Amino acid sequence: xxxxxxxxxxxxxxxxxxxxxxxxxxxxxxxxxxxxxxxxxxxxxxxxxxxxxxxxxxxxxxxxxxxxxxxxxxxxxxxxxxxxxxxxxxxxxxxxxxxxxxxxxxxxxxxxxxxxxxxxxxxxxxxxxxxxxxxxxxxxxxxxxxxxxxxxxxxxxxxxxxxxxxxxxxxxxxxxxxxxxxxxxxxxxxxxxxxxxxxxxxxxxxxxxxxxxxxxxxxxxxxxxxxxxxxxxxxxxxxxxxxxxxxxxxxxxxxxxxxxxxxxxxxxxxxxxxxxxxxxxxxxxxxxxxxxxxxxxxxxxxxxxxxxxxxxxxxxxxxxxxxxxxxxxxxxxxxxxxxxxxxxxxxxxxxxxxxxxxxxxxxxxxxxxxxxxxxxxxxxxxxxxxxxxxxxxxxxxxxxxxxxxxxxxxxxxxxxxxxxxxxxxxxxxxxxxxxxxxxxxxxxxxxxxxxxxxxxxxxxxxxxxxxxxxxxxxxxxxxxxxxxxxxxxxxxxxxxxxxxxxxxxxxxxxxxxxxxxxxxxxxxxxxxxxxxxxxxxxxxxxxxxxxxxxxxxxxxxxxxxxxxxxxxxxxxxxxxxxxxxxxxxxxxxxxxxxxxxxxxxxxxxxxxxxxxxxxxxxxxxx
Numbered sequence: 001x002x003x004x005x006x007x008x009x010x011x012x013x014x015x016x017x018x019x020x021x022x023x024x025x026x027x028x029x030x031x032x033x034x035x036x037x038x039x040x041x042x043x044x045x046x047x048x049x050x051x052x053x054x055x056x057x058x059x060x061x062x063x064x065x066x067x068x069x070x071x072x073x074x075x076x077x078x079x080x081x082x083x084x085x086x087x088x089x090x091x092x093x094x095x096x097x098x099x100x101x102x103x104x105x106x107x108x109x110x111x112x113x114x115x116x117x118x119x120x121x122x123x124x125x126x127x128x129x130x131x132x133x134x135x136x137x138x139x140x141x142x143x144x145x146x147x148x149x150x151x152x153x154x155x156x157x158x159x160x161x162x163x164x165x166x167x168x169x170x171x172x173x174x175x176x177x178x179x180x181x182x183x184x185x186x187x188x189x190x191x192x193x194x195x196x197x198x199x200x201x202x203x204x205x206x207x208x209x210x211x212x213x214x215x216x217x218x219x220x221x222x223x224x225x226x227x228x229x230x231x232x233x234x235x236x237x238x239x240x241x242x243x244x245x246x247x248x249x250x251x252x253x254x255x256x257x258x259x260x261x262x263x264x265x266x267x268x269x270x271x272x273x274x275x276x277x278x279x280x281x282x283x284x285x286x287x288x289x290x291x292x293x294x295x296x297x298x299x300x301x302x303x304x305x306x307x308x309x310x311x312x313x314x315x316x317x318x319x320x321x322x323x324x325x326x327x328x329x330x331x332x333x334x335x336x337x338x339x340x341x342x343x344x345x346x347x348x349x350x351x352x353x354x355x356x357x358x359x360x361x362x363x364x365x366x367x368x369x370x371x372x373x374x375x376x377x378x379x380x381x382x383x384x385x386x387x388x389x390x391x392x393x394x395x396x397x398x399x400x401x402x403x404x405x406x407x408x409x410x411x412x413x414x415x416x417x418x419x420x421x422x423x424x425x426x427x428x429x430x431x432x433x434x435x436x437x438x439x440x441x442x443x444x445x446x447x448x449x450x451x452x453x454x455x456x457x458x459x460x461x462x463x464x465x466x467x468x469x470x471x472x473x474x475x476x477x478x479x480x481x482x483x484x485x486x487x488x489x490x491x492x493x494x495x496x497x498x499x500x501x502x503x504x505x506x507x508x509x510x511x512x513x514x515x516x517x518x519x520x521x522x523x524x525x526x527x528x529x530x531x532x533x534x535x536x537x538x539x540x541x542x543x544x545x546x547x548x549x550x551x552x553x554x555x556x557x558x559x560x561x562x563x564x565x566x567x568x569x570x571x572x573x574x575x576x577x578x579x580x581x582x583x584x585x586x587x588x589x590x591x592x593x594x595x596x597x598x599x600x601x602x603x604x605x606x607x608x609x610x611x612x613x614x615x616x617x618x619x620x621x622x
């Protein structure tokens with residue numbers, strides 16, 4: 001044999017340093033398909049040979065040229081920064097420029113800088129309050145070096161936000177860890193991301209897993225130096241995949257989820273969030289599902305995932321008995337499309353008396369949202385180990401309508417005193433020139449009954465402000481609201497939390513005569529800011545406001561008008577102060593977090609008792 005063809009041992013064995021993991025530097029990577037190698041330590045996969053800086057930058061720029069539509073509808077960077085980082089803070093964006101994002105941030109008062117991944121030089125002076133590593137870690141030759149460089153520019157206590165496509169998700173399992181994006185150089189998982197950030201950013205990250213357009217993503221939010229010390233329990237909060245679909249759609253349960261999660265983490269509990277139909281439940285000790293009242297089947301699938309792993313399941317029921325509401329949703333728009341006033345008034349009188357019939361539907365007939373929904377709700381609640389209700393009224397309705405009787409806790413809706421207590425009306429007054437008015441806040445939809453409210457206030461002379469976007473499923477309802485609104489009514493599609501607090505402080509009355517509510521967050525916020533409160537008499541609002549609110553029949557125009565006029569003319573500052581003190585004492589996110597944790601403890605105890613009974617069914621002494 002020609003000696004020139006004989007290789008030495010060094011030549012025969014590949015130089016493993018060339019195949020070391022770029023996340024954890026493990027040398028024992030394993031060969032995989034398509035030029036990728038897998039790392040068994042951090043569970044990532046990486047393409048070899050590695051790209052050059054120019055090749056990587058070109059790939060990244062191509063990906064960032066056209067942001068996906070779901071980012072335009074709900075940009076988690078904006079949402080998390082607005083929730084966690086004060087306005088005026090310095091934000092460093094790593095990677096290609098994103099003019100739309102930077103424009104939004106600058107409009108919000110943030111000071112924005114950029115860091116080019118090719119030079120690792122930042123266009124920003126001094127330490128930053130937040131750093132964005134968004135869709136870049138998959139595209140760079142050395143993600144570890146980039147993470148370290150970004151973390152070094154973050155001040156102590158600053159926030160790092162990162163997003164990756166999750167190659168470790170349940171839906172990506174058939175790909176065997178390879179990245180879904182063809183141009184990606186790195187296939188990353190939750191463990192990869194934890195490994196990348198562990199050394200440069202000692203913290204206990206908050207993870208949010210989500211699915212968008214058949215793709216699975218993992219968002220990480222970590223504060224530099226903010227570590228939970230030996231968390232004894234890990235909890236996964238689970239919401240519907242569409243729960244955060246639109247950025248203007250974050251009131252109600254969506255805001256409550258995030259605020260409660262942050263309060264629990266502040267109390268030392270490791271809590272993450274899943275918006276996946278197949279949540280990764282294995283690392284956790286309990287799963288807390290927030291029920292989507294109109295898409296229960298998806299929640300049921302999520303609960304089955306948790307039960308497969310033997311975890312206790314807590315369900316926030318967010319249940320509304322909708323039979324009367326469903327009649328109103330059909331009847332009221334038809335009433336207000338009647339052109340003759342006398343006929344319209346006659347129909348409204350029949351509605352108020354409870355004897356209206358329209359197209360074969362009689363008021364009082366049970367009308368489900370759609371076939372099968374009640375069966376799915378019953379199955380979900382039966383599968384739960386523990387229910388959380390917003391009121392005793394809600395738990396009672398579940399028992400009566402679905403014949404479900406489970407251990408439960410009451411965790412009321414709540415508001416943030418730091419935003420709404422002692423709010424200053426000056427900002428709203430300066431911008432809109434209004435003070436002492438009736439305000440109604442919420443999605444503009446039939447369930448919240450703004451059309452009846454606006455019709456009731458015609459001719460009263462009371463100034464009216466409506467804050468809320470039209471519900472996407474029924475834009476025609478908004479058109480009717482505008483048609484029948486009192487002259488001069490101001491419609492505002494959206495206000496930030498500080499702007500809303502200023503509006504409540506400038507208003508005299510908050511009115512929301514809903515057909516059914518868990519308990520409106522807007523009402524609690526308004527009471528905290530000093531408004532008199534008008535609510536419907538159908539749900540559990542009495543448990544929140546007692547005798548301090550003004551109640552009305554949502555089916556009666558005259559009842560709504562009378563309640564609003566009494567609230568507007570009420571000259572009893574002590575009554576207003578009593579309701580304000582009540583909500584400040586009872587309905588805060590800190591209290592909600594404490595009660596939620598008590599519900600978790602009960603679920604864990606109930607599971608331990610059930611396991612003990614299975615192990616010793618006859619109660620014989622050991």
